[in-house]
Amino acid sequence: MSAPITALPPSLESALSQMLGPVGMLVDASDTAPYTRDWRLLYEGRCAAVLRPADTGELARIVALCAEHDVPIVPQGGNTSMVGGATPDASGRAVVVCTSRMNRIREIDPHDLTMVVEAGVTLKAAQDAARNAGLMLPLSISSEGSAQIGGVIATNAGGNNTVRYGNARELMVGLEAVMPDGSVFNGLRRLRKDNTGYALRQLLAGSEGTLGIISTVILQLQPQPRSRELALCAIADASAALTLFGAFRAQDPSAIQAFEYMSGVGMALVTDLIDGATLPLSEPAAAYVLVELASARADDSIRTLMESVLGDALENGLVIDAVMAESESQVASLWRLREEHAEAQKRAGANVKNDVSVPVSRVPALIERATAACEALIPGIRVAPFGHLGDGNIHFNLVQPEGMDPAAFLARDHDIMDCVCAIVHDLDGSFSAEHGVGQLKTYMMPEWRGGAELETMRRIKQAIDPRGIMNPGKIFPAAAS
Ligand code: FAD
Numbered sequence: 001m002s003a004p005i006t007a008l009p010p011s012l013e014s015a016l017s018q019m020l021g022p023v024g025m026l027v028d029a030s031d032t033a034p035y036t037r038d039w040r041l042l043y044e045g046r047c048a049a050v051l052r053p054a055d056t057g058e059l060a061r062i063v064a065l066c067a068e069h070d071v072p073i074v075p076q077g078g079n080t081s082m083v084g085g086a087t088p089d090a091s092g093r094a095v096v097v098c099t100s101r102m103n104r105i106r107e108i109d110p111h112d113l114t115m116v117v118e119a120g121v122t123l124k125a126a127q128d129a130a131r132n133a134g135l136m137l138p139l140s141i142s143s144e145g146s147a148q149i150g151g152v153i154a155t156n157a158g159g160n161n162t163v164r165y166g167n168a169r170e171l172m173v174g175l176e177a178v179m180p181d182g183s184v185f186n187g188l189r190r191l192r193k194d195n196t197g198y199a200l201r202q203l204l205a206g207s208e209g210t211l212g213i214i215s216t217v218i219l220q221l222q223p224q225p226r227s228r229e230l231a232l233c234a235i236a237d238a239s240a241a242l243t244l245f246g247a248f249r250a251q252d253p254s255a256i257q258a259f260e261y262m263s264g265v266g267m268a269l270v271t272d273l274i275d276g277a278t279l280p281l282s283e284p285a286a287a288y289v290l291v292e293l294a295s296a297r298a299d300d301s302i303r304t305l306m307e308s309v310l311g312d313a314l315e316n317g318l319v320i321d322a323v324m325a326e327s328e329s330q331v332a333s334l335w336r337l338r339e340e341h342a343e344a345q346k347r348a349g350a351n352v353k354n355d356v357s358v359p360v361s362r363v364p365a366l367i368e369r370a371t372a373a374c375e376a377l378i379p380g381i382r383v384a385p386f387g388h389l390g391d392g393n394i395h396f397n398l399v400q401p402e403g404m405d406p407a408a409f410l411a412r413d414h415d416i417m418d419c420v421c422a423i424v425h426d427l428d429g430s431f432s433a434e435h436g437v438g439q440l441k442t443y444m445m446p447e448w449r450g451g452a453e454l455e456t457m458r459r460i461k462q463a464i465d466p467r468g469i470m471n472p473g474k475i476f477p478a479a480a481s
């Protein structure tokens, strides 16, 4: 047995390297570094090795071996977590298990409207495969080029089309996962109805890698829309956005594919900091809505609907100005204005994110009250909320005041998050709408989910992962010593 090169027990290290080889097992710091930092650069961990199984068999073997040696495992997909969920801690004891090599699209069935994909397939690749088959995977997030199906299900991702089709959990028909003892739970059944005990696949969706590693997923597809309309609207505020949402919903709720809210501050950061991002309206506004309508019918009913609702709204002043996309490139450039918000805020300086949700009717109150509270907390703070208004999900994100020391701003992150979340709590909302808890928000769990809820979650975790090797430090606050 060669000299150990990792912090792993030598017998485990040699078993893993024999099984995985140099492609499947990364140990050099330069190779493992990208896997130990999160997208927001909030966390930097260390790991004993990065393991990249080629299939479910290798993945099961890895987990069984790690369980035998009580070695913690951090499951990782595209590493686009916004809450540090896929980043190991600083101990260097854990292995990162990345699914990127498990990237086959196994089958698309046009009758069942399903696709069978491995966990390492990116969301974008899955969308493209569905489109090439004349169908649609109705899940869209700005990180879809990197986010992987396993991570998308593990976080129960939401995104732009949740308003019409639901979150990732609702689009997941079947699932296979490797459990913390290395056994394989095969729930790959493409059944609309299957009431045979606890729905384990639903428990694994949203479990953020703390209950098992998702290896294969069956996703529900939709017919490819044959008519689609997209419009960007300038509005006065979130109340106007809510009224406009109501106007479209009153006409045809099933037509609303996406209804995204953006603040004037956020849009200005995009047009200032993102190359080629320009505002196709006569002048900037205090807020905007991007609305997409679609239908499987190849007629002009969607265009008529868009024109009639927007026509009335422009006439009664609800909408100040609007532009409808007239080509695929205009569709892409309008969506880019929305999808580049996260990147623009990253470039603008230190920023604190609040991925929160409230009942849809209370979105205006949230934005109004949280804006006033944050501006009082840190004068000059740039308040740049945007998000999935149709779901009541707002990314109430704050960018540091111009000229402020980024570290000093970030040092106030809990003050800012608590300030915003106190208002969310008062509005009966959630402190994490779609990004999950990860390691960033564990401190909020006792206050928001304490008592029977958190205790039951701990019991489920203890029952399924008694050794506690699955993604330690995520979801659950450190147990009171
Ligand atoms: P990772 O970041 O690798 O992991 C996320 C979590 O899932 C971690 O806890 C990890 O341990 C666990 N995990 C990963 N793979 C597996 C697996 N196979 N089995 C079990 N656990 C696993 N999210 C939204 O919901 N909506 C959005 O609109 C959205 N927009 C975003 C925009 C940007 C620019 C960025 C950077 C992120 C955005 N996100 C959004 C957050 C993120 O992209 C999602 O949470 C996504 O689902 C994570 O997928 P991933 O493959 O990158 O997972």
Ligand code: MLT
Pocket (backbone or CB within 6 Å): 082, 142, 159, 339, 341, 342, 353, 355, 387, 395, 397
């Ligand atoms: C998005 O919807 O683009 C992300 O979830 C938002 C974020 O950056 O907070």
Ligand code: ZN
Pocket (backbone or CB within 6 Å): 159, 387, 388, 395, 434
């Ligand atoms: Zn989002």
